[in-house]
Amino acid sequence: MPFRLSACILFLSIYVATPLAGQISSGTIDYLEHRDFPLWEGMSIEQKKRMERMKEEGAFDQSGRLTFTSDAFSYQQLPKQEDPRGRRGWWGGDTENPDVYYTSVADSLVTDQRRIMDRTFILEDKWLVPDWEIPANQQVNMAYTLPSKVAFAVSAEGDTLTAYFSETIPLGIGPRGYGGLPGAIVYLKVENEGAYTEYTMTTMQPNPAELTLSKPTEGDRMTREKFEKVAAKRREVMERRRRGWERNY
Numbered sequence: 001m002p003f004r005l006s007a008c009i010l011f012l013s014i015y016v017a018t019p020l021a022g023q024i025s026s027g028t029i030d031y032l033e034h035r036d037f038p039l040w041e042g043m044s045i046e047q048k049k050r051m052e053r054m055k056e057e058g059a060f061d062q063s064g065r066l067t068f069t070s071d072a073f074s075y076q077q078l079p080k081q082e083d084p085r086g087r088r089g090w091w092g093g094d095t096e097n098p099d100v101y102y103t104s105v106a107d108s109l110v111t112d113q114r115r116i117m118d119r120t121f122i123l124e125d126k127w128l129v130p131d132w133e134i135p136a137n138q139q140v141n142m143a144y145t146l147p148s149k150v151a152f153a154v155s156a157e158g159d160t161l162t163a164y165f166s167e168t169i170p171l172g173i174g175p176r177g178y179g180g181l182p183g184a185i186v187y188l189k190v191e192n193e194g195a196y197t198e199y200t201m202t203t204m205q206p207n208p209a210e211l212t213l214s215k216p217t218e219g220d221r222m223t224r225e226k227f228e229k230v231a232a233k234r235r236e237v238m239e240r241r242r243r244g245w246e247r248n249y
Contacts, residue, residue, distance in 0.1 A: 027206040033062040037195040073173040101177040113216035120219035129180030144186040175199040
């Protein structure tokens with residue numbers, strides 16, 4: 001999806017007219033979230049063809065928005081447009097109360113608001129920045145509109161990360177709490193066991209300097225370790241639902 005031209009022109013005019021330290025320090029970045037995953041082996045050939053076609057049509061795609069200042073950044077999904085064909089995904093995607101990933105750069109704290117079934121939880125931890133590897137002497141890449149460089153890492157959860165970041169937005173920010181690079185992430189691929197999610201920047205809009213962000217507070221506080229146990233059970237339920245949906249679609 002192309003970067004919005006007006007936002008790009010505005011950004012580049014600011015970039016050219018001001019030194020690095022005076023560049024954008026607050027704003028919003030929208031991303032396209034694209035997911036791919038292995039299909040269930042028990043599916044018929046026709047079912048697999050339908051699923052592959054749905055992937056190509058973007059049936060599993062989502063949009064997300066990153067709001068940022070020099071001190072913090074927050075990410076959440078945007079409401080998904082209703083499918084004109086009336087199809088509803090197996091994942092039960094509901095962004096009426098989206099998960100919120102809030103990262104305070106100032107004190108290196110992460111505050112996540114996560115929802116499971118009808119319950120909302122608050123998880124607070126230290127911000128674990130991936131140990132990014134940035135190859136030296138690489139040429140600037142323009143595939144994502146803004147000049148960018150590539151970096152690689154493995155997350156604390158064991159996911160393989162591939163990121164392109166742009167130093168023209170000199171803040172270590174990114175989607176879903178990922179960051180810590182010398183610039184904003186304009187593309188990120190998170191991969192594990194054949195499944196992956198790609199986050200690709202689609203638009204960027206500067207915000208007034210007085211923009212402030214507030215970390216989420218609504219929900220039952222829970223340790224991440226306990227939450228992961230609850231989430232694992234939820235994923236089992238969702239996996240059974242997905243397979244049933246794939247089998248019957």
